[in-house]
Amino acid sequence: MYEHDVIVVGGGGAGLRAAIAAQEQGADVAIVTKLHPVRSHTGAAEGGINAALRDGDSWEDHAYDTMKGSDYLGDAPAIDTFAKTAPDEVIQLEHWGMPFSREDDGRVSQRPFGGLSFPRTTYAGAETGHHMLHTLYEQVVKRGIEVYDEWYVSNLAVTDEDDPNDRECHGVVAWDVQSGEIAGFEARDGVILATGGLGQAYDHTTNAVANTGDGVAMAYRAGVPIEDMEMIQFHPTTLPSTGVLISEGVRGEGGILYNAEGERFMFEYGYATNDGELASRDVVSRAELTEINEGRGIDDEYVYLDMRHLGEERITDRLENILHLAEDFEGVDGLEEPMPVKPGQHYAMGGVETNEFGETCVDGLYAAGECACVSLHGANRLGGNALPELIVFGALAGRHAAGEDMGEALIETGPSEELDREELGVPVGLPSEQSDTAEPAADGGEPVEDVDTRSSEEVVSDAEATEEERIETLLEREDGVNHADVRADLQTSMTENVNVFRTEAGLEQALEDIQEARERYQDVYVADKSRTFNTDLQHTIETRNLLDVAEAITMGALARDEFRGAHWRKEHQERKDDEWLKHTMVSWNDGDPELWYRPVILEGHEETYEPKNRSY
Ligand SMILES: Cc1cc2nc3c(=O)[nH]c(=O)nc-3n(C[C@H](O)[C@H](O)[C@H](O)COP(=O)(O)OP(=O)(O)OC[C@H]3O[C@@H](n4cnc5c(N)ncnc54)[C@H](O)[C@@H]3O)c2cc1C
Incomplete structure (x- = not known):
């Protein structure tokens, strides 16, 4: 068993920033x-x-x-904390050596982005995330923070009290992808989940194959509610053949969208008469799909994004990466031709419910970054707001996990009896074998009344034993269903039914498909029996996580019978503030997901936000 004060699961922007912050508090971090x-x-x-x-x-x-x-689904204390802290965090990155693009006078460059009232998006060419990641990783190396890379975390070590609010997280179980070794990692002070997105629930996505919602699914099964899962962002400019992203920076620099008739449809058809291409992403994605559905798309599939008029010098200076992506993935020369684009899954606004310090309702368990829902983005994230989220809330989670007293949180977490609950009545049970292996209650310890009396080390070693058994079971099976078939069917149904435009029948169909996929998953088997670099095994476990998150997305989408932000419902074309100024929460509830609600907090640090009609 490995032991550290703070264990951070994930080495992306949120995880690295959290680790640095915890280390600065004096913690032994891994x-x-x-x-x-x-x-x-x-x-x-x-x-x-x-x-x-x-x-x-x-x-x-x-x-x-x-x-x-x-669209007034964000919580004001989270939004205020974010906007207040982002400048210091960006300056900190600059001091750590991040090579931001600069103006002639030496100031860090900023450009307009969708939905912003001021050009406040700092950048490093069109490779901002790459430079940010390397800058943070340098700090991790410099500080000697231990990194267990290519270790797959498959479960959390959490106590098994009935009420999730009483549970404690003592660590994680992971296996070494290179050797197959399974080990417990005990966290003396806290575990921070920073596992990123869940785009692999869809088949047309900008997300990498590794984005399988692992942290969300693990926290969910450990009893932490997951919040606003139905709020999925579809980015308007992805390459049709692969889902590879063409940055909003292109439109920020002045790129224009037009349809098959050569019309600049954002203005021509009144989708956003002020901001046009720089309306927020939900608005632009719906506009594109409307154009395509009404017969004004190209090949009935996409529209054009044109940046030729920006000129070669500006493009190569600020958007060079885009030229490579368009050429490599679509065979298009962006200097000479418009680029084909269509909406694709891009970002999960929802995730693991946390407060502004990254705490979940399970003591010692934190989440930050895309896997978390603090809730900052509500029903639609603005472009350029995810990277600052990583550094703002990553740092807060790291410091809190390492013991810094941050006072009383303004955002509540965890299930509460007084809150509005509703059974959806959909068949969502899990196969018992899978449910047992994933449940903290089945980690091997003897349940004692409502207090788990095991030591921290015992909780971790019991969780480790359970994972060993689960993996043995999967490897022993000689034949059955291939996880890839289950995953492909799930992705197809999610893309067809839980996309930009959502209908009641489509959402119901998706829930049925997910249930069927779950049943098939009961017979899943791993063809590769080796212990080293067993991606078959890893993808099999990830597919199970995708089933859990996809189900929560669809349940939330079906329940929310209004149109808010990215969540468009054919039968419900209005935002219903009287009824729906509330977050959808899904609790695992022993594999029988339960839906309930928590009110949106509109009272911020300085003032109270008043919901208004949203136009761009
Ligand atoms: C193509 C693209 C472009 C984007 N551009 C912008 C932009 O310009 N500006 C902006 O603000 N936002 C942008 N976003 C959004 C933003 O980049 C992401 O939301 C953000 O980077 C996610 O960071 P993260 O640290 O939460 O997760 P990630 O960077 O995805 O890191 C997740 C980490 O968790 C680890 N992990 C996951 N599961 C496990 C497991 N089971 N065990 C162990 N480790 C695990 C992974 O190895 C990885 O290290 C973009 C997103 C995409 C997809």
Whole structure:
């Protein structure tokens, strides 16, 4: 068994920032990550990082834009903390050597991004995430923070009290992808989940193959509610053949969208008569799909994004990476031709419920970054707001986990009896074998009344034994269903039914498909029996995580019978503030997911936000 004060699961932007912050508090920190840190998906981020840095801008304006962008589903204390802290965190990155693009006078460059009232997106060419990741990783190396890279965390070591609010997290169980060794990692002070996105629940996504919602699924099964899962962002400019992202930076620099008739449809058809291409992402994605559905798309599939008029010098200076992506993945020369684009899954606004310090309702368990829902982005994330989220809330989670007293949190966490609960009545039970192996209650310890009396070490070693058994069972099976078939069917159904445009029948179909996929997953088997680099085994376990998160996304989408932000419902074309100024929460409830709600917090640090009609 390995032991550290703080264990950070994930070596992307959020995980690295959390680890640095915890180390600065004097903690012995380790990062356990299935990919080498600089291969994390943060490295794919292109466009930039929002922070109010300039005269004429203010954190209050950034907060307001974020709340408006969220379609009033963000929590004000999270938004205010974020907008206030982002400038210091960006300056910290600059001091650590991040090579930001600069103006002639030496100031860090900023460009406009969708939904922002001020050009406040700082960037490093069109490779912002890559530079950010390397800058943070340098600090991790410099500080001697231990990194267990290519270790796959498959479960959390959590006590088994009935009420999740009484549970404690003492560590994680992981296996070494290179050798197959399974080991417990005991965390004396805290575990921080920073496992990133869940885009692999869809088949057309900008997310990497590693983005399988592992942290969300593990926390969920450990009893932590997951919040606003239905709020999935579909980015308007992805390459049709692969889902590879063409950064919003292209539109920020002045790139234009047009349809098959050569019309600049954002203005021509009144989708966003002020901001046009720089309306927020949900608005632009719906506009593109409307154009395509009404017969004005190209090949009935995509529209054009044109940057030729920006000129070669500006493009190569600020968007060079985009030229390579368009050429390599679509065979298009962006200097000479418009690029084909269509909406694709991009980001999960929801995730593990946390407060502004990254705490979950399980003592000692934290989450930060894309896997967490603090809730900052509400129903729609603004472009350039995810990277600052990683550093702001990553740092807060790291410091808190390492013991810094941050006072009383303004955001509540965990299930509460007084809150509005609702059974959906959908058949969502899990196969008992899978349910047992994943449940903290089945970690091997003897349940004693409602207090788990095991020592921290026992909780971790019991969890380790359970994982060993689970993996043996999967490897022993000689034939059955291949996880890839289950995953492919899930992705197809999610893309067809839980996309930009959602209908009641489609969502119901998706829930049925997920249930069927679960049943098939009961017979899943791993063809590769080896212990080293067994990606078959890893993907099999990841597929199970995708089933859990996809189900929560779809349940939330079906329950929320209104149109808010990225969540469009054919039968419900209005935002219903009287009924729906609340977060959808899904609790695992022994494998029988339960839906309940928590009110949105509109009262911020300085003022209370008033929901307004959102137009761009
Ligand atoms: C193509 C693209 C471009 C983007 N551009 C921008 C942009 O310009 N600006 C912006 O603000 N946002 C952007 N975003 C969003 C933003 O980049 C992401 O939300 C953010 O980088 C996620 O960071 P993270 O640290 O939460 O997760 P990641 O960077 O994905 O890191 C997750 C880490 O968790 C580890 N991990 C996962 N599961 C396990 C497990 N079971 N065991 C062990 N380790 C595990 C992985 O190895 C990885 O190290 C973009 C997103 C995409 C997909």
